[in-house]
Amino acid sequence: MKLEKSTLLGNKTVQISGSKSISNRLLILESLFNTIKIGNLSNSQDTQLLKKALSETTEIVDIHHAGTAMRFLTSYYSIAEGKITVLTGSGRMKERPIKNLVTALQNLGVEIEYMENEGFPPLKIHGRKITQTQVNVPANISSQFITSLLLIAGKLENGLEINLVGEVTSRSYIEMTLDILTKFGIKTHFTGSTIQVEPFTTDAETTTVNYEVESDWSSASYFYSICALGRETIHLKSFYKESTQGDSAIAKIYEEFFGIKTIFSEDEHKLTLQPHPNFSFPEKIILDMNNCPDIAQTLCVTAAALKIPFDISGLGTLKVKETDRLSALHIELKKLGTETEITDLTVKSISFNEPQENISIKTYQDHRMAMSFAPFCLIKELNIEEEEVVEKSYPMFWKDLESILIR
Numbered sequence: 001m002k003l004e005k006s007t008l009l010g011n012k013t014v015q016i017s018g019s020k021s022i023s024n025r026l027l028i029l030e031s032l033f034n035t036i037k038i039g040n041l042s043n044s045q046d047t048q049l050l051k052k053a054l055s056e057t058t059e060i061v062d063i064h065h066a067g068t069a070m071r072f073l074t075s076y077y078s079i080a081e082g083k084i085t086v087l088t089g090s091g092r093m094k095e096r097p098i099k100n101l102v103t104a105l106q107n108l109g110v111e112i113e114y115m116e117n118e119g120f121p122p123l124k125i126h127g128r129k130i131t132q133t134q135v136n137v138p139a140n141i142s143s144q145f146i147t148s149l150l151l152i153a154g155k156l157e158n159g160l161e162i163n164l165v166g167e168v169t170s171r172s173y174i175e176m177t178l179d180i181l182t183k184f185g186i187k188t189h190f191t192g193s194t195i196q197v198e199p200f201t202t203d204a205e206t207t208t209v210n211y212e213v214e215s216d217w218s219s220a221s222y223f224y225s226i227c228a229l230g231r232e233t234i235h236l237k238s239f240y241k242e243s244t245q246g247d248s249a250i251a252k253i254y255e256e257f258f259g260i261k262t263i264f265s266e267d268e269h270k271l272t273l274q275p276h277p278n279f280s281f282p283e284k285i286i287l288d289m290n291n292c293p294d295i296a297q298t299l300c301v302t303a304a305a306l307k308i309p310f311d312i313s314g315l316g317t318l319k320v321k322e323t324d325r326l327s328a329l330h331i332e333l334k335k336l337g338t339e340t341e342i343t344d345l346t347v348k349s350i351s352f353n354e355p356q357e358n359i360s361i362k363t364y365q366d367h368r369m370a371m372s373f374a375p376f377c378l379i380k381e382l383n384i385e386e387e388e389v390v391e392k393s394y395p396m397f398w399k400d401l402e403s404i405l406i407r
């Protein structure tokens with residue numbers, strides 16, 4: 001996608017589709033318990049892939065690059081008594097770890113085989129009735145393993161006690177799952193590092209839950225970046241003041257470091273992003289983003305574009321997402337003139353120079369690489385390679401971007 005040097009049109013409204021994370025949780029719960037009326041379901045490809053998988057009865061299920069779908073379906077098929085499912089995905093999915101989840105399910109009595117490499121998809125799952133009630137799961141690789149078990153826990157005869165072992169990563173996503181389970185009528189208790197889930201009662205099973213999905217805060221993050229660089233007001237819909245999405249942290253982060261105030265209009269579920277006209281930018285941004293890893297790329301590109309030094313930690317999960325996001329950032333930020341130093345957990349700016357001529361950003365099959373670098377067109381023209389990657393989470397991204405820019 002060739003993006004010419006642009007300016008931001010003020011006062012435009014962008015309607016973003018429902019949260020991919022919330023939608024994918026609801027689809028699994030709907031399929032297990034059949035009692036949800038979902039509004040504003042995500043139009044992301046990942047959600048469509050999960051929906052399709054849940055409606056199929058074939059033995060082989062290919063989930064492509066949808067990480068949450070891969071992880072959530074692993075537990076889902078584990079309790080499909082008597083059913084054998086081969087769960088596979090894209091080349092990259094076969095490099096994304098799943099061992100901690102598989103071991104937990106094996107320890108609960110499910111038979112799961114690795115069909116290629118130990119610890120990675122594809123998996124052959126022999127669905128069983130789980131009767132055990134307690135399981136330990138290392139929680140430092142992906143919170144999706146914990147969510148996956150939480151989503152099926154209410155379906156087990158005696159519920160489930162999950163002990164989170166070690167450091168807990170992306171904790172906000174576990175809290176989001178617990179919030180959804182509670183709204184759904186499944187009782188959970190999170191104390192210390194133990195989560196207890198009670199079995200779903202028949203009463204709760206017969207009540208229909210109406211769930212209006214809040215729009216996606218990870219998608220909203222790109223408009224915070226655009227607002228920080230373009231310094232005009234943007235409106236976003238449909239969001240709530242009290243969000244269960246960890247990425248809603250973007251509002252506070254962009255207010256503190258880039259002077260973007262967020263005004264919530266409760267009745268319209270609208271956010272107004274308002275740039276402070278005389279904001280003095282900080283000398284340095286120091287931030288732990290363990291709780292909101294998906295907006296790390298957004299922040300790094302904004303800071304690089306504004307040449308504000310940054311030192312971001314808590315990024316241990318970025319290596320095992322759609323691509324190794326830390327090395328992708330390191331390579332592509334150079335093209336914007338920003339040299340960085342990366343470790344397994346951090347990214348830190350070292351120096352800021354002039355951006356290159358004829359910038360062309362590689363996206364490494366990662367939607368967030370494309371969307372996080374796009375706002376740089378407010379500074380200088382650039383090309384984003386393999387623009388279609390945005391479909392994974394935000395198919396309307398280029399159209400929405402176009403609607404708020406003047407060339």
Ligand SMILES: O=C(O)C1=C[C@@H](OP(=O)(O)O)[C@@H](O)[C@H](O)C1
Pocket residue numbers: 020021022068141142143144147169170173293294317
């Ligand atoms: O549960 C979820 O919906 C997600 C959890 C996070 O993954 P990790 O827990 O692997 O960091 C996040 O990065 C991903 O985009 C969505």
Ligand SMILES: C=C(OP(=O)(O)O)C(=O)O
Pocket residue numbers: 046065066067068069294321322368393
């Ligand atoms: C990491 C992501 O998704 P998933 O893990 O579900 O593939 C993401 O959307 O940034």
